[in-house]
Amino acid sequence: MPEHMTAAIDDGFDQNARDAVYRAMFTRRDVRSHFLPTAIDDDVLARLLLAAHHAPSVGFMQPWNFIVIRDIERRERVRDLFLAAREQELPAIEAEKQALYRKLKLEGICESALNICITCDRQRSKGSPLGRWHNPEMDLYSTVCAVQNFWLAARAEGVGVGWVSIIEAEALKRLLAIPDHVTPIAYLCVGRVSEFASKPDLETHGWGRRxxxxxxxxxxxxxxxxxxxxxxxxxxxxxxxxxxxxxxxxxxxxxxxxxxxxxxxxxxxxxxxxxxxxxxxxxxxxxxxxxxxxxxxxx
Ligand SMILES: Cc1cc2nc3c(=O)[nH]c(=O)nc-3n(C[C@H](O)[C@H](O)[C@H](O)COP(=O)(O)O)c2cc1C
Structure with a gap:
């Protein structure tokens, strides 16, 4: 980590650095469209993964793994899982919103440069469940912190990220050979984009408001x-x-x-x-x- 990023500062970051942090938060978007057919440098991807790996975790458990998925045929199979899951979810949507739901673009699995599945190894702190004896699910929440770090760092790097949760977890585990004791937390579409929308797609399309x-x-x-x-x-x-x-x-x-x-x-x-x-x-x-x-x- 560069020295200037770890130097002790008494009273918070300087103004420009603070602005940059808030800027990443307020302009981060879930991206499903606008992916460009541009590769992501490993240097950039490495920084995003390093940011994710510095997330807080219960008992310093660091329960995450990062499966990098580039193969287009595998991604097509994941997209098929998405399409099937979307059909299953549809009846649960209010009748008057179903037509809108069908029109929404809710994934960019094949258009993005690559996909990353962030998983939680539920046995990583086996025998020493510091902070998880009463609340065993804290490892899942820790992994979500890693997802958010990845997402914010990506925004700062000009990389779009879209989280696809409309996938049946067991089917995804089979496809990615994820063992029983590991839970897939986030399936992310990651890539360079032509633009970041200024507000959530679901707000633009009238699905919801902040x-x-x-x-x-x-x-x-x-x-x-x-x-x-x-x-x-x-x-x-x-x-x-x-x-x-x-x-x-x-x-x-x-x-x-x-x-x-x-x-x-x-x-x-x-x-x-x-x-x-x-x-x-x-x-x-x-x-x-x-x-x-x-x-x-x-x-
Ligand atoms: C846990 C989680 C699961 C999500 N799953 C999906 C999804 O399956 N498809 C999708 O298009 N967006 C998904 N999103 C993105 C949300 O729709 C998005 O975060 C929300 O509409 C706010 O927009 P913003 O992230 O651009 O601010 C998910 C977000 C989270 C945090």
Missing amino acids: LPLPELIMSETFSGEGETQLKSTVARLNTVSAAPDTIRPADQGVAPAVPQREPPKEASALSLSSLNFDDASVNRASQAGSGTWPAMVLK
């Missing part, structure tokens, strides 16, 4: 009222305005592997410490509940 964050904050107990000040601060940050529909790789300031230009002016407005919103955007924000970088507006 919930208003203030309504999800509770005080002291579940459903406990209070934290008014915190909620209004959150509502002010959680602002939304005329974000572009897409952020193309060329708009990124972080990823080194794609052509870059300076981020749009609003981008630097992400400095959370300096946010100062006008009332209209705050009102829109509390109604919409959405927050998409670089949509934040400085007065």
Whole structure:
């Protein structure tokens, strides 16, 4: 790990570094389309895997493995599993949403450069279940942390990631020769993309909206009222305005592997410490509940 990434800093990251971290979080997308037929360098993939491997894990168990799947025939078989699972899931969808469900693109298994299956070895801490005696499922959650690290690092590198969960797990295990004691956690489509959408595909297609964050904050107990000040601060940050529909790789300031230009002016407005919103955007924000970088507006 480069020295500048591990040097001790007393009071958090400097502003640019903080902005970059939030930027990765707010512009990360689940990508199913817009994959380019471009290979991913092993150097880049190695960094993503290293980021995943530095995720927190219960008892430092590190229960993950990363199966890299490049073979197109194997991927076609995975896509067949997806198609079968989608038909099985369809009847569980509300009748009025079924037509929309059919139209949604919910995987990019064959179009992406490669697939990665991140698994959880449930026996890796055999005999010493630190932190898992009461809650054995903590190893699964740890593996999800690794998935999220991978996803955020990928966004910073300009690499798209799409999580495909509409697959029957036992069938996937057979196809990938995953042993009984290992659980597949995430099947990911990974590749360079022509663009990152500014909001979730499911929001664009009217499937769902981001919930208003203030309504999800509770005080002291579940459903406990209070934290008014915190909620209004959150509502002010959680602002939304005329974000572009897409952020193309060329708009990124972080990823080194794609052509870059300076981020749009609003981008630097992400400095959370300096946010100062006008009332209209705050009102829109509390109604919409959405927050998409670089949509934040400085007065
Ligand atoms: C555990 C998990 C499983 C998911 N499974 C699928 C899936 O099977 N197909 C799909 O298109 N998206 C899947 N997604 C992506 C979500 O639809 C997406 O995260 C959500 O709509 C918000 O969009 P965003 O990730 O672009 O912010 C999954 C996400 C998670 C966290």
